[in-house]
Amino acid sequence: MKKLLRKALTKDSVVNVLNYLLSTCLFEVFYRKFKSKNIILNICSLKKIDVVITWVDGECDEWKSKCNRYAHGKEHCFINESNNSARFRQVDELKYTLRSIFKYAGWVDKIYIVTDSQVPSWLTINDKVKVIDHKDIFLYTKNLPVFNSHAIEANIHRIPGLSENFIYMNDDFFFRSHVSPTDFFTEDFSKTKFFLSNRAFIPDNIGKDSFPVDIAANNNRNLLRERYGYETNRKFQHTPIALKKSVLCRFEKENPDVFKVTSSARFRSESDYSIVSSLIHFYGHHIGTAEPSVIPYFYVSFDDKLFELKMNILLLKKFKCFCINDVELNNNGSEVFDIFKRKMDLLYPEPSPYEKEQ
Structure with missing residues (x-):
């Protein structure tokens, strides 16, 4: 028995030790010795991975009326594309996102769909899938309603019951082949993995015509430089974005103004x-809780002139994941x-x- 224990303890991490014990008769010994200290439960909780998805039905009349009411208020001076209709459009992407999770990521524990008092008509809510309202996660409900994904993302770590390790997805992210937790986290779950673009970079100059994504990226860069020398x-x-709740909480404690x-x-x-799509990963890299990695991935945009060709490529090639980005359309919407629905059904x-029976 001592020889087997020594073999187990040569593993690189506590998680791997537990994995080893689970597959041997030693687990009962381990369980009897440590169960009162909740060690097993604490280790197993690291392996729980939830998914958080933000979603909006921009075609809902009540939601559109609310959005227009605030958009025409005196408090807003819009930056380029900040009220772009493509930000709020939905063509049942969420349904296919959930299908892709069920088909290729069966290890996911809970799925939280974050919305503004909306529930997809086809969705079945159960112990696996839960709908979270904005008012349940925002510290200051006076800020609501919001129509800004950055604002919503800044609060998702407050979802009640959310696992320490979780994956954040927009409703235009999909899995195309089987993925495992180690595609997004290191084997011992001590670090998240992030995936840098080799084509897109933060512009050197930001002006009044800059896109919101570039303005936020530049703000991120300035903060990292000024506060962390990064x-x-x-x-x-x-x-899909791997995140740690504890790292988000730590960063918020150090930088409450950023979240506010x-x-x-x-x-x-x-x-x-x-915060969650960019800033937290560089911060994690700085403190040692995140590392750059690679994943087989494909990107398609609705306004791509070769849209159908690229969708056909997705039918033929099994990337790990892909994104179909919704933008203002210059072609036949x-x-x-x-085409999108036809190919996605294939x-x-x-x-x-998670879908109601038709």
């Missing part, structure tokens, strides 16, 4: 930070959406357990 000009691929100013912006603004023909 330099970067990199942007990220559009992939971003959460208070109803629409994208010049003061925004893109209805035709593109028809990719994910089976309804997930």
Whole structure:
């Protein structure tokens, strides 16, 4: 028995030791000795991985009326594309996102869908899938309603019951083949992995015509330089995002102003930070809780002239994940959406357990 224990303890991490014990008769010995100290439960909780998805139905009349009411208020001076209709449009992407999770990421524990008092008509809510309202996670409900994804993302770590390790997805992110937790976290779960773009970089100059994503990226860069001496000009691929709740809480404790100013912006603004999609990963890299990695990935945009060709590529090649980005359309919108639904039904023909029976 001592020989087996020595073999187990040569593993690189506590998590790997537990994995080893679970597969041997030694687990009962380990359990009897340590169960009162909750060691097993604490280790197993590290392996729980939830998914958080932000979603909005921009076609809902009540939501549109509310958005227009605040958009026409005196408090707003819009930056370029901050009130772009493509930010709020939905063509059932969420349904396919959930199908992709069920098909290729069965290890996911809970799925939290964060919305503004909206629930997809086709969605079945159960112990696995929960809908979280903005008012349940914002510290200051006076900031609501918001129509700014940066503001919403700045509060997702406050979801009640959210696991320490979780994956954040927009509703235009999808899995294309089987993924494992180690695609997004190191084997011992001590670090998250992030995926830098080799094509997109933060512009050197930011002006009144700059895009919101670039303004936020520049704010991130300035903060990292001024407060942590960390330099970067990199942007990220559009992939599912691995996060640690404890790291977000630590960063918020050190920089409460970043969360406060971003959460208070109803629409994208010049003061925004893109916390979960960018800033937190560089911060994690700085403190040793995140590392750069690579993942087979594909990007498609609705306004791409080769949209159908690229969708056909997705049918033929099994990337780990892909993004279909919604932007202002210069081509035939209805035709593109028809192509999208037709191809996605080929990719994910089976309804997930999270859909009501038709």
